[in-house]
Structure formats: C-alpha cells, structure tokens
Amino acid sequence: MRLPGGERARLTALYGGLLVLAGAMLIGLINFLVAQGLYTTISGAVVARMDSGATPALPLPSSHPSAASASPGSEVFQRAEPSGEVSTFTRAAEQATQNQLLTISLITLAVFAIVSVALAWWMAGRVLRPVGVITRTARKLSGENLHERIALDAPSGELKQLADTFDDMLDRIEHLVGAQKRFAANAAHELRTSLAVQRAAAEIGLATSDPEAVARIRRKLIEVADSSERLIEGLLLLSVSDQGLDHREPVALDELVRTVTAEYAVSQQARDHHIAVRAQTTPVTVQGDPVLLTHLVRNLVGNALRYNHDGGHVTVTAHGRALEVDNSGPHVPPETVPYLFEPFRRLEERRHARGEGAGLGLSIVASIARAHQARADAEANPGGGLTVRVLFPGPEEGA
Template structure:
C-alpha cells in the first residue's frame, strides 16, 4: 500500500472553507456599505436648530472600525460553527471508514448499516454493504469450489496411481488391455474436468467477453444436431420446438457452450425412453432459452443447489461417472457474465426445467 504524507483532515478543510466563506460575505457587505457612504456629503453639517450631523468622514471612521470588529467576529463564528457542522456531517463517513478497517482486518461479515433517509452518504454506505455482501459470497463460493475441485481432481489421479501400483506389483498377472482401457477412461475424465474448470474460470471474466450479434435459433439448431446421436443412443426423444429467438449480443462461443451444457444435462439426467425439449423465445429486452426434460422427481431444495459447482442430480460430488458436476455451474456463470441469469425448477411429472435468460 502506498505511503502518503500527512495532510489536513477533511474536517479542518471544511471548517476553513466555512470560515473563509463567512469572512468573504462579511467583506462583501463591508464593501457595499463603504460604497453607499460615498453618497453622504463631505464635511460636518448643522441644521437650522444648530444640531450637529456627522459627515462622510465621521461615518467612514466609525463604519470601518466596527466593520473590522464584525469581520473578526464572523471569522470566529465561521471557525467554531464550521468545526461543529463539519463534524456532524462527517460522522457517517467515520462509520464507513471504521467498517472498511474492520473488513481490511478480515471481518467480511461487518456492515455499515447506516440509518437515515437517502442521500449521498447513505447511498455510499448501502453500496459498500452490497459490495461486502458480494465479496463475502464470492469468497465463500471460491473456497467451496477450491475444496471440491481439489477433491474431484484428486480422485482420477489417485485411481491412475492405484492402477499403476497394482500393475507394478504384479506385472505378470496384469491384463494389459483392461489396464490401458481403465487408464484411458480415467485420464479422459480428468481432461474433461480440467477443461470444465477452465471454461468456468473464463465464463466468470465478464470484462473479457467478445460480444457480437448472434442468431440464437441457429445456435440452438447446431447444438441439437450435435447432441442428436447421443440422444438416439440413449433412446431419448430430443426435439427443438419452433420459436423466434432473434439476435442476441453475446459471446458466441460461451453461449454455444451454455446451450450445449443444458442439452447435455437434459440427456444425461434422464430416464430410459424419455424426452428433452428445447425452445427459444425472443422478447423485447431478452432472449429466453428453455430446456425441459423428463426424469426422476426432484425436490425444490435439490434443484436450488444444482447451479453450484460439483453438484449432480444424485447429490453432491456423487453421480454418474461421465459427469463433472460443473455443467450447470458453467451455464449460470455464463449467464451472469452476460447480465442474464439461469432459472431452474423441477418438472411437475419429474425431470428438470431450465430457463436461460440473455439480454437482447
């Protein structure tokens, strides 16, 4: 952190500003009064009754003397009043500073919680609280993600090491073809998991997105054509319903991956002889992609956790070997990076209903 030279406090600067403003106003009044006195005749005047009337010189002498007294009094009042008023005005700022120091010390749960009606300081405090809440949530997600990622990556590596140790212990009795097959499957799983982790990391960097107009209907059709062989092999009915998605300004690669993940999730977590439906709808301010599928009955509590990394339909970090548990997490991150969001809810007769909302 950069070291700064000591300087005047904001309270002192405001106090001096208030005092200077009051003194300037007093001097302005003094100047106006002095200009008015120019219209008084010069010399002493006497009325017919002999009453003395002061002239311009007498009035100027008295006016200047008391005007300086008034300016000095205004300076003192400006300094004292400015110090008190600036202290009252800066009290919420001290509260925000104390909260920032607490957060710097590691207390991310601390909040400013500034009371009062809306103004510049309460908006700053509310924005700071919202930022802290976002940072705390992000750090919790990253810690949970790191723990789960290390567990998921350790599993295939430990499996490969065990297979190699067994083969090294009994080289004559090992089935080489079966060993190579299992090593190939385990290695492929580790590669898919690593690629999914990289995709998830890229999808969270919204500032690096290459946004361009994309025909959503064409992307949906291409993804469905690529997934149709897998659907036929699993005896699943995959259909793309007619719709008018229109054009969305998104990163085409990430959007294609998000749709592909939704379709793959619908095919993998399904039942024998089931179905999957993909539909896209264009609205005034957004493009909506719906992916519904049949399957087992899911609870709302479980569905709410599915966008978290490494959560599968069968439970956390458990499930089918061909899934990484990152598919829906990647979709949710891609949606957030584009200013949209992912909605999930269980189907009435089972299965999952997913809705991806992207801005026009």
C-alpha cells in the first residue's frame, strides 16, 4: 500500500513508525518481565522482613486458647501466615506497582513518539536533500545552461553516485547537443552554399547567349548538383547508421576490402595522381550489416585517396579484428585528429573544387563503427598523412 503525500512524509511515517514500534515493543517487554518476577520479589521481601522480627505480629483473638493464659496488661502476638495476609498484601502491592509502571510507560511512549516523528522528519530531509538538489538543477536546465552541474558535496554513497551519474549524463548531453547544433549549422551552410552557386550559375547562364559560357555554366550546375546529391546521401547514411543495426550477419571483411581497394586502384583519381592503392588482408569475418560495412570501407579508402598527393599511396590492411587504412599526404597536426570524426570537419577550408568531399567521410565511419560496437580512432603519420583504425569486437563481445 502506497502512503499518500511526498517522499519526505512517507519516509517520516516509515522511520517514525519503526521507532515507535520498537519503543512499544521494548516497553511491553519490560512490563512483561517485571510482571513475571514482581510477585515473587515482593512476597520474598515481606517474608524475610517478618522472619527478622521487624514486622509486628498480629494480636491474638480473645477466643484463642493462649489468650486466657496471658497475663493482664500484656499483649499476645502471633506470627502472620504467609499464605494469608502476606499473599493479599503482595497482590495489592504488585497491582499498584504494575499500574504505576504502565502509566509511566505510556507517558514515556507518547513523548518518545513525538520525538521519533520529529527526528524522522529531520532525518528524511537530510536523506532527500541531494534529491532536492538534483530536482532543482534539472528544472533549471535548458539549451542555454547545460554547463551547470550538481557537484554534490557529500560523503560517498548511493545518492552521491546518483548525483555524479547525473553530472556525467549532463556532460554527454551537452556534448551531443553541441554536436547537433554544429551539425545542423554546418549542414545548412553546405546546402545553402550549393543552392547559392546553382542560383548564380543559372542567372549567369540565362543572361548570356555565348555557347561556350552556357556549356561552362551547364558543367558547373551538374557539378554542384552532384555535390549536393553526395551531401544528402551522406546525411541520410549518417542518420541510418546512427539508428543502429536492424540485423546482423557474417561478413567477410577481407573480401570486402579487396573488392573496394581494387575498384579505387583503377579509379580516375588514382590514375591522374599516380596514387598506389593496395590491400594486405588475412581472412577476417565480422558480424554486421554488409551494406553499411561497404560504405565504411568506401569512405575510408575514398577519404585516404582524396586527401593525398601525387605519387602517394593508400594501404588498406585487414588483420585479426582490425581494419586499418594508411595513406600519404599533407601533414596533419596531432591535436586536430580527434576532431576529424565530427561532421563537416576538414583540415582546410572548403574551396568548392571539383571532387572535394563534404566533410562527412570520417564521421560516417565513426557512426557505422558505433553501430557495429566497434571503435574508430586515428593518428597522424610522422611523414604526413593519416592512419585510421577500426577495431571490431570479438564474437563474444558482439553477441
């Protein structure tokens, strides 16, 4: 049965009730134990007192035979029998003592109940204070003050752990909200830029009758349209991978790597810049979605090919539970490497050149890796370029 009122009232009723119950049981036990030995104690004390002569004997009745032989003016006494007057006296003393003890016990219990309820109310307030702090902090939070934390100053315990967990959750929420804001702003900027270029090209093309100018505008419109299409496909792929996997099946990662690598090795970009694309694999099977894993490998190899230099190389390795893509290319500052997995992050500002990516490659890789419970990281190569590594879980981890 759920008690009405707030949590503090319920805890007060619980704590106070338990304390009063414990006090009542203690008082009842004391009264019971005293009652058990009270008669014997009083009776023994009275008899001992009589045996020592301290208690006067009762006068003999005139009909008693000894009374006739008693001298005038003298008093004749007889010893009281314990089974008669002593028993009556003992019973009366026992009853009076029990009544007085019960009265004192009830008064004590009433005072104890009042003190117990007050103490339980204070104690419940102390226990629930961190919960109140968490509640007030949660009510104040909004998109503008996600930086606030509870920072509960309390000894280690369950409520301290709850407050610390809440702070950790706020850290993650702040990071995610910040990433979402940056993502929305960057996506809007990218799409707006493409639309602006298309609009300008269309206006210029409609304003001229030069066939060569019209042909250039046409090619530019097609390039921008292709770029916008790739951007939208990347956004959709990022959204799908962020939702997780609907099903899993065994995927031969080594075969997938060899297929994608062979495709990029003969691509126009690799031939134009004389970039060697090669694969080094051993049999590797992972549990996952083959379509998403194909996109993961394509993004890794395409990104390594795009950010490279003439005569460079791209090496794709699949061994054990790891997929690794190493490339040559421009120098990458080590402090910028972790940020490359965020959407629309690039080493250089976008120039809107032909074949330039949208800045979603590594963010899609990280999202697909998370969907497969894998971990994606990267490190800058000393001679330039980047090494990106995706470590898949073992069979027992991915189950």
